[in-house]
Every structure is written in C-alpha cells, then in structure tokens.
Amino acid sequence: MNFDDLAPRTRAVAAGRPDEPGQPLNTPLVPASTFLAGAGFKYAREDGTPTWLALEETVGAIEGGHAIAFASGIATAAAVLDLLDVGAEVAVPVYSYAGTRGLLDHAAAKGRLKVRRVEPSDQAGWLAAAREADVVWVESPTNPTLDLIDIAGLTGHRARVVVDNTFATPLGQQPLALGADIVVHSATKLIGGHSDLLLGLTIAADEGVAQELRDARTRGGATPGALEAWLALRGLRTLPVRLAEQSRTAALLAPRLGEHPAVTKVRYPGQGTMIAFDLADAGAADKLCASLRLIRHATSLGGVESIVERRAMWPGDAHVPAGLVRFSVGLEDPEDLWRDLSQALT
Numbered sequence: 480m481n482f483d484d485l486a487p488r489t490r491a492v493a494a495g496r497p498d499e500p501g502q503p504l505n506t507p508l509v510p511a512s513t514f515l516a517g518a519g520f521k522y523a524r525e526d527g528t529p530t531w532l533a534l535e536e537t538v539g540a541i542e543g544g545h546a547i548a549f550a551s552g553i554a555t556a557a558a559v560l561d562l563l564d565v566g567a568e569v570a571v572p573v574y575s576y577a578g579t580r581g582l583l584d585h586a587a588a589k590g591r592l593k594v595r596r597v598e599p600s601d602q603a604g605w606l607a608a609a610r611e612a613d614v615v616w617v618e619s620p621t622n623p624t625l626d627l628i629d630i631a632g633l634t635g636h637r638a639r640v641v642v643d644n645t646f647a648t649p650l651g652q653q654p655l656a657l658g659a660d661i662v663v664h665s666a667t668k669l670i671g672g673h674s675d676l677l678l679g680l681t682i683a684a685d686e687g688v689a690q691e692l693r694d695a696r697t698r699g700g701a702t703p704g705a706l707e708a709w710l711a712l713r714g715l716r717t718l719p720v721r722l723a724e725q726s727r728t729a730a731l732l733a734p735r736l737g738e739h740p741a742v743t744k745v746r747y748p749g750q751g752t753m754i755a756f757d758l759a760d761a762g763a764a765d766k767l768c769a770s771l772r773l774i775r776h777a778t779s780l781g782g783v784e785s786i787v788e789r790r791a792m793w794p795g796d797a798h799v800p801a802g803l804v805r806f807s808v809g810l811e812d813p814e815d816l817w818r819d820l821s822q823a824l825t
C-alpha cells in the first residue's frame with residue numbers, strides 16, 4: 480500500500496499490516512529465534528522477525544524512512560555511534576538526555592570520539608557544529624529542560640544530523656522531512672505508552688545507512704524482544720489519541736502552574752505531553768513529589784499515567800536546576816490532576 484497521501488495518524492493505524500486474504504488483521508506476536516531454511520527469514524538476530532518488521536514498517540511509514548528496532552533507546556543510540564570512525568566529533572546539547580551524554584562521555588574518555596557541547600539556544604554554535612563536526616546530535620525538545628533546537632537550519636552541511644525524537648513522537652515532528660539523516664526514539668516512552676516495555680527505534684532516510692544500522696544490530700546483538708515489539712506496535716496504533724488528549728491536558732495545566740506562586744519557572748514548548756517546572760530548591764521539589772497522591776513519583780515518561788520526578792536527583796543530570804520537576808502528563812481527567820498538584824504545591 481502507498482502511504483504517501485495519508486496523514487501520519489492514518490499511517491500509525493494502517494501501516495505494517497498483513498494484506499493477503501486469510502491472514503490475521505494484525506501481525507501476530509512471533510516468538511522465534513530461527514526459521515525453516517529455504518526462503519525468507521533465517522535467524523532472528525540477523526533477519527528480524529515478522530513482529531519486528533510490522534513495527535518497523537509502521538514507524539518507517541510515519542517518519543518517512545527505513546526503521547530498525549532495537550532493545551532500548553540507548554541501544555539505538557549506541558548503534559548510531561557505532562557507525563562513526565575513531566576520532567569523529569559529535570556535537571550534543573549541554574542539556575539533554577543524561578543516558579546519551581553518558582554514552583558519549585564514555586566514548587570520549589576511551590579516546591574513541593570527540594564531544595562538543597552546545598547550549599540548546601546557541602544557534603551560531605549549532606551552525607558551526609553542523610559545518611565542522613561529523614555528527615550533530617539534536618534532541619528537540621530536550622529532556623528534561625524542554626528546549627527547542629532548529630533542526631532544518633542544521634541540515635545540508637558537513638555533519639550528519641541525528642535527531643532524538645522521543646519527546647515529540649513520530650506524529651509531533653518528522654525530522655527526516657526537515658532534512659535530518661537519522662531519527663532515534665526511545666519507544667519505551669510515548670510510542671509504547673504504557674510504561675511496560677523497553678524498546679528503541681531508529682529511522683534512516685537512506686537505505687544504505689539503514690543497512691549499516693541493521694548490521695550494527697546484528698553485530699552488537701541489541702535486539703528487541705518479541706513481546707516488546709508487539710506491545711510497542713500495539714501502543715503506536717493508539718498514539719494519535721493518547722498524544723492529542725495528553726497534550727490537551729498539558730496545555731491546560733502549563734499556564735496554571737505558571738500562575739502558581741510556588742512555581743518560579745514553567746518550561747513548556749507550547750505542545751506535547753511534557754512540562755517541566757522549577758520550584759525554589761531541591762527540598763521544595765522533593766516535598767512536592769512526596770505529597771502528590773494521584774500523580775505517581777517515578778522516573779521515565781510518556782505513559783498513560785501521570786508521573787513526576789525531580790531530575791537533578793540523578794548524577795548525570797547535575798547541570799539541571801536542583802528544583803526542576805519533570806512532569807509527564809497522562810490520560811487522567813485534567814481537573815483531578817490539577818487538584819492533586821494544587822494540594823501538593825500548598
């Protein structure tokens with residue numbers, strides 16, 4: 480089927496399905512390591528499985544490229560870095576997902592890669608990196624400070640543009656259409672949507688690059704589980720409604736937080752399901768997390784349940800303001816969420 484004329488939300492529902500008469504409507508969960516010899520699939524780590532392929536086809540159709548599924552978001556990032564020569568330079572936002580920065584710092588400490596840190600708002604710095612470095616690793620919006628970086632402005636220069644699209648989701652932003660080369664996702668978050676799996680996805684504009692990434696998966700062995708791939712595809716089918724509804728609630732709550740006297744700053748890019756807000760200090764933020772009743776105190780994000788976390792509690796996020804609370808807005812009634820926030824802020 481040709482998806483070119485279909486909206487991204489339609490692709491999320493319609494792509495990646497069997498289309499021969501008599502086949503199941505949905506690709507079933509296929510727990511298989513090996514396949515009968517002679518045609519098609521041989522060994523799952525190399526060729527994938529029907530379950531992975533259905534997920535890959537669907538995400539690829541939405542993002543407009545060739546998708547490969549990995550064991551986790553970080554496994555995806557590791558595979559993208561695995562394509563680089565020793566000594567390659569990677570530019571990364573100063574404030575961005577700590578796990579990715581940890582991966583880069585480790586590679587730099589071992590002498591494998593050079594890392595350049597750029598303030599998300601430093602447009603000249605990003606442009607210089609796009610002209611001089613080998614890779615610009617863009618995260619937009621960034622985790623957890625929700626800064627935005629101009630993706631289109633960085634494409635067409637020397638550096639390969641890699642975009643961590645986890646916060647925006649494939650429906651909120653399609654970086655390949657903006658000229659980026661590679662997209663990575665932690666499908667653990669909004670794509671899975673139910674906080675019950677770990678999975679990563681990468682989508683490359685170029686089939687040759689996609690094959691290199693598939694080879695990196697075969698070499699490194701960071702393959703997704705059958706159940707996880709099946710659950711992630713099931714989650715992706717309802718992403719359009721979850722994203723719309725959770726974003727609507729976030730848009731309602733962000734200004735209310737901004738007006739609350741205990742909140743010193745709200746970080747909200749105007750759309751999406753994530754809000755971050757600053758309280759006076761670490762103590763105030765910890766107290767808030769402990770006082771919430773409906774909103775759960777846990778790490779991670781993107782599920783149907785609302786979650787908060789004081790991000791600076793993690794060692795890798797030491798640069799994040801001590802009182803910053805990251806708020807992943809779920810599917811609960813917005814007024815129930817606001818009542819819980821108000822009582823905890825007081």
Ligand SMILES: *Cc1c(COP(=O)(O)O)cnc(C)c1O
Nearest residue numbers: 551552553576622645665667678
């Ligand atoms: C969680 C996250 C990752 C890492 O994904 P895992 O699935 O936990 O390995 C990468 N990037 C961002 C923006 C994330 O939020």
